[in-house]
Amino acid sequence: xxxxxxxxxxxxxxxxxxxxxxxxxxxxxxxSNQTEPFSRHILKKFINQQKQDIFEVRQxxxxxxxxxxxxxxxxxxxxxxxxxxxxxxGLFIIESFRNLGVGKQALKLIHIFTKKHLNINTLFAxxxxxxxxxxxxxxxxxxRQVGLKKKWxxxxxxxxxxxxxxxxx
Numbered sequence: 001x002x003x004x005x006x007x008x009x010x011x012x013x014x015x016x017x018x019x020x021x022x023x024x025x026x027x028x029x030x031x032s033n034q035t036e037p038f039s040r041h042i043l044k045k046f047i048n049q050q051k052q053d054i055f056e057v058r059q060x061x062x063x064x065x066x067x068x069x070x071x072x073x074x075x076x077x078x079x080x081x082x083x084x085x086x087x088x089x090g091l092f093i094i095e096s097f098r099n100l101g102v103g104k105q106a107l108k109l110i111h112i113f114t115k116k117h118l119n120i121n122t123l124f125a126x127x128x129x130x131x132x133x134x135x136x137x138x139x140x141x142x143x144r145q146v147g148l149k150k151k152w153x154x155x156x157x158x159x160x161x162x163x164x165x166x167x168x169x
Contacts, residue, residue: 001066001097003105008062008075008113011050015063018071019043022092030128030155054080054118064093064106072097075106077114085121087114091134103137111141115169122168128153129161143167 011019022028024037038046046061054060058080064072073093080087089110093103114120125143127134139145143165151159 001100001102003101005066006064006072006102006105006109007066008106008109009065011047011061011063011074013044013047015071016040016043016047018094019047019074022074022094028092030153030160033153055082062110064102072102073106075110077110077118080118082118085119087118087120087123089123089125091125091137099133103134104141107137107141111167111169120169122166124167125165127163127165129163135163138165138167141167 020038020040020043023032023034023043026037029035049057050061054077059076059078060080061074061076064075066072071094073091075092076088076090078088078090089107091103091106093106111123114123123143125138126149127138129135129148144167145163146166147164149162149164152162153160
């Protein structure tokens, strides 16, 4: 895979199938605070909402793809605060493309985008303590662990800790 071909693009109506497959996979709900499947109608509304300005809705989802339009995953900006010039970043890589550098490349691209187009100073990320590869990824890109939220999320019949990472761009 040529990582130089990876780019971020807007969410399109054609992405509904893959979005539905990922958002409705209960295995991932632990990390998204989701407790039930989304209807196709709700997902279509979500895709349409992506046309709205990030200054209005305070969030934006990008598709990680290549020039052939193959989808590798998604990267989100959330809790965008233009006054304080910060936003959260969330990353999802489709399992078959994990550990290939796709996530690292996507984060580098979102760093450039947020700095250039949104004048962001700080990005933050919330990562489950047990998510070793994501913790390593954020640390490798200069994010600093600035907090540990003890027993923050409840799933699989137990409480789980979550790290808070921050990167000054």
